[in-house]
Amino acid sequence: xxxxxRDSGLVFPPNFIVGSATAAYQVEGxxxxxxxxxxxxxxxSHTPGKTWNGDTGDVADDHYYRLExxxxxxxxxxxxxxxxxxxxxxFQPGGQGPINPEGVSFYSRLVDGLLSRGIRPIATLYxxxxxxxxxxxxxxxxxxxxxxxxxxxxxxxxxxxxxxxTWTTLNEPWCSAYLGYGSASHxxxxxxxxxxxxxxxxxxxxxxxxxxxxREAATNSPQVSATLNFHVIRGEDAEAKRRxxxxxxxxxTSPMLLGRYDDDFIADTSEVTDWSFVHAGDLATIHQxxxxxxxxxYSTVTVKMWDGVxxxxxxxxxxxxxxxxxxGSRNVEFLPQAGPYTAMNWNIAPDGLEDLLVDLxxxxxxxxxxxxxxxxxxxxEVTDGRVHDADRVDYLNRHFTAAxxxxxxxxxxxxxxxxxxxDNFEWGYGYSKRFGIVRVDYDTQERIVKDxxxxxxxxxxxxxxxxxx
Ligand code: GBH
Numbered sequence: 001x002x003x004x005x006r007d008s009g010l011v012f013p014p015n016f017i018v019g020s021a022t023a024a025y026q027v028e029g030x031x032x033x034x035x036x037x038x039x040x041x042x043x044x045s046h047t048p049g050k051t052w053n054g055d056t057g058d059v060a061d062d063h064y065y066r067l068e069x070x071x072x073x074x075x076x077x078x079x080x081x082x083x084x085x086x087x088x089x090x091f092q093p094g095g096q097g098p099i100n101p102e103g104v105s106f107y108s109r110l111v112d113g114l115l116s117r118g119i120r121p122i123a124t125l126y127x128x129x130x131x132x133x134x135x136x137x138x139x140x141x142x143x144x145x146x147x148x149x150x151x152x153x154x155x156x157x158x159x160x161x162x163x164x165x166t167w168t169t170l171n172e173p174w175c176s177a178y179l180g181y182g183s184a185s186h187x188x189x190x191x192x193x194x195x196x197x198x199x200x201x202x203x204x205x206x207x208x209x210x211x212x213x214x215r216e217a218a219t220n221s222p223q224v225s226a227t228l229n230f231h232v233i234r235g236e237d238a239e240a241k242r243r244x245x246x247x248x249x250x251x252x253t254s255p256m257l258l259g260r261y262d263d264d265f266i267a268d269t270s271e272v273t274d275w276s277f278v279h280a281g282d283l284a285t286i287h288q289x290x291x292x293x294x295x296x297x298y299s300t301v302t303v304k305m306w307d308g309v310x311x312x313x314x315x316x317x318x319x320x321x322x323x324x325x326x327x328g329s330r331n332v333e334f335l336p337q338a339g340p341y342t343a344m345n346w347n348i349a350p351d352g353l354e355d356l357l358v359d360l361x362x363x364x365x366x367x368x369x370x371x372x373x374x375x376x377x378x379x380x381e382v383t384d385g386r387v388h389d390a391d392r393v394d395y396l397n398r399h400f401t402a403a404x405x406x407x408x409x410x411x412x413x414x415x416x417x418x419x420x421x422x423d424n425f426e427w428g429y430g431y432s433k434r435f436g437i438v439r440v441d442y443d444t445q446e447r448i449v450k451d452x453x454x455x456x457x458x459x460x461x462x463x464x465x466x467x468x469x
Pocket of ligand 1: 023026171172175229231296298299300301346347373419426427435
């Protein structure tokens with residue numbers, strides 16, 4: 001790469017959206033309140049040994065009860081947009097039947113509070129909190145789950161679609177399918193390669209069934225999208241790269257954006273499943289016009305083929321790679337990568353973001369992109385009531401620089417949402433990892449805007465990155 005991706009004073013277009021993101025189970029708390037029923041993450045996190053320290057989202061950031069002050073905080077930061085997720089079991093307890101007035105009221109107050117502060121609401125319908133009752137009936141490996149999701153999407157768009165303009169169906173279906181049903185590092189913690197692939201298809205189907213229902217129910221000419229986490233794959237071994245690209249990326253982009261499953265993906269997984277769960281017409285249903293694609297990016301992976309079942313791929317201490325997150329391709333090895341690293345041990349690679357954005361815009365030229373998540377966990381310290389998280393500021397500066405370069409190369413990038421507004425429940429890692437641009441003290445629930453929060457605030461207000469000092 002030609003330079004180190006640290007730049008300053010980069011100017012973004014005046015309508016470029018700079019904001020931040022969270023997800024319901026990671027911030028809301030109030031897990032048993034207001035008519036909410038359990039999700040698979042309640043069950044999973046309350047099962048001993050599943051999360052760090054046995055942490056759960058029972059209280060999290062108490063955001064459900066601190067809505068007004070958290071909204072004021074967002075206004076103070078001058079965010080253009082806030083991406084939140086709707087908790088399905090709070091909105092529609094059990095995932096079937098009537099909506100929950102108290103749940104609807106919470107999201108309604110959230111949306112109204114954002115709009116009155118001039119912040120654009122971006123609503124994600126599914127950020128991993130499947131109602132437990134639907135999991136009891138089989139979860140994502142079952143076709144019915146897609147049907148129930150489409151019902152829920154219509155109800156949500158009916159209730160909020162007069163005010164919410166921007167919708168995302170699914171967040172990172174890769175995680176829901178492979179980590180939830182393959183490697184078991186995420187809820188519901190099942191370990192079946194065949195189920196993981198059935199989940200891939202039914203998540204795709206859920207997306208495709210939901211898109212027209214949202215368009216019909218929302219009265220505000222909605223912008224509809226999906227958010228995918230992309231694997232930016234490095235290494236010299238073309239076969240290993242092809243396999244991981246098929247399983248991780250094209251498993252979702254090909255059906256959603258091109259209306260097909262790629263032959264190599266089907267062939268790679270044929271020892272695991274016969275794909276008989278794909279019915280006639282499904283791919284046409286999944287292939288819906290989208291207004292933009294949400295891109296989540298954190299780091300790269302480096303792979304090569306290994307003539308056996310890779311111990312590293314199965315169990316390298318990286319939870320995402322445990323068990324079988326790679327049905328049909330366990331013989332791909334994930335190699336250690338050059339640092340520097342974040343507190344997740346993910347390598348910091350802004351060039352991966354530039355490459356990803358350019359690659360997507362070349363493959364899907366008419367599809368605008370939005371970075372719906374990018375950010376980093378670091379071991380923050382509080383000194384005199386401040387958090388001087390220079391490492392996170394540097395990470396964000398480098399990644400905004402990468403995005404800026406991609407835009408100069410012609411990428412239609414509409415915005416950049418930093419993960420996350422608040423330190424929060426980091427899934428299997430519990431509260432041990434802090435991604436926030438605002439610190440949360442989990443004893444007092446006090447919020448402290450970190451230096452990175454001030455940095456994002458400046459970028460949002462000025463549409464330019466601040467000069468380096
Ligand atoms: C997102 O998941 C989630 O949407 C969000 O809820 C979560 O809090 C946030 O990111 C931080 O984890 O790990 O180097 O092999 C991201 C999960 C991280 C999974 C990157 C795939 C692949 C690269 N992804 N990982 S690496």
